[in-house]
Amino acid sequence: MTTQQLAEITSGRLIGDPSLEITGINRIEHARPNEITFLSNEQYIKFLPLTKAGCVIISEHLVASAPTIDIPIIVAPDAYRAFVLVMQRFFPPMTMPPGVRSATATIDPSATIAATASIGPGCAIGANCVIADGVQLTANVVLYPNVTVGQATVVHANVTCTHGTQIGERCIIHPGVVIGADGFGFFENPDGSFEKIPQVGNVVIGNNVEIGANTTIDRAAVGVTRIGDGVKLDNLIHIAHGVEIGDNTAIAAQAGISGSARLGKRNRIAGQVGIVGHISTADDVIVEAQSGLSKTVTAPGAYFGSPAKEHRTALRMEAALRRLPDLMKEFRDLQRIVADLNNEH
The missing domain is CATH 3.40.1390.10 (MurE/MurF, N-terminal domain)
Structure with a gap:
């Protein structure tokens, strides 16, 4: 060129x-x-x-x-x-030849697969799945019954989508992703043992979503775990049951989003952030690395710390903490001076 x-x-x-x-x-x-x-x-x-x-x-x-x-x-x-x-x-994306059907793939007769979709070796496609035009399932992809995969989506090796998962168009799902496993739902019995709560919802993923390797997205207990259009998820993220992530939000590696949290549009969640369940964030929120978000965030802006605070407030608190040893020394010195003065009288 x-x-x-x-x-x-x-x-x-x-x-x-x-x-x-x-x-x-x-x-x-x-x-x-x-x-x-x-x-x-x-x-x-x-x-x-x-x-x-x-x-x-x-x-x-x-x-x-x-x-x-x-x-x-x-x-x-x-x-x-x-x-x-x-x-x-x-470096254009690697693509499979259109319409490939590997001899080692297992495809339920009731599945609907577009003529241009490609199914690689070892894939297993369950009953009533719908695979749209241009979809690529590379190798060892497992689709439980009633999964839909939208046009031109690429699903890489060893991805599992459990029953009822819906994936939009032009998505990229990287190796090892698990979509739609049961959420962590149990209630505690009087004797301290646990009773499993059925997880009967599903996961719905929008268009133009990219999901990094070994990320897990749990199905909702009831209703939907929803990933909005344009969302970008790094490797090794956990998204719990019933979470909703707004359009064009990006989340970095090792973040954990607890059940029923609601993230706004265009959020930026840095690495190792933890977000507790049943809270929400406004649009255009940034949560900086290793922060812990424990309360609903109603205003756009940057947040930092554990528990997370508005960025400037958190930095002022950190600066004050760094001064604490010197302040304690000054305080002890003043205590001694006061004690000496009292002894003189």
Whole structure:
């Protein structure tokens, strides 16, 4: 692909040779003459005179401060976003041939499978499942009865969807995900033993959702566990029964969302956050890493700590805690001074 073609893909402004062939991508400090890289952070300007890349995409706001280099550059409003467009061209998603039916797949006769859907080896598709056009079930995917999978969704190896799960269009489900297992529902008997509460709801996943490896989403006890359109879930997340996650929310690894919590739209939940059950968050809430959210959040903004507090409040409290040893020393010194004064009288 030539630098001119790359400029057209990124809607950028090319400065330099339009005919140079680029065959790969790399980081600015490791790129080779046949590769393209990018500069979107001023901290990396120091690498620009040293890079061996064949072409560099540079963010518009950095061009004035960037040193002159003797290789083609593409000026774009956001170099990182432009670089992602280039990545997508060089590395399109791996796809299965349309309409594949592996001989080792087990498909219930009552399942409805579109002609262009692909079913890989070891897959098991239960009764009354509906698989739409362009769906790819890669290998060892297990669909219990009455599961629906929307158009162009890709389900990777060893994913299990239990009965009644509904998955929307253009989703990506990564290996090891379990959707629709029983929620953690028990009540305690007088003797301290537990009685299982039937989990008879299901999980409904919207369109354009991506779910990371080994994440688990439990079915509702009654009703629906709902994942909104455009939601992005990292690896190793647990979403309990009856949770609702608003559109375009993103959740990082090892977060845990307890039962019947309701997250608003465009929330950003960082790694290892814990959210208790039966609370809700407003739209546009950010919960920072390792925080514990124990109460309903009614206002947009950033929250931090355990229990989580408004970001600035939490930082002031942390600053005060750091001063506590010195304050205690001052207090003890004052106690001694007062004691000495009392002894003199």
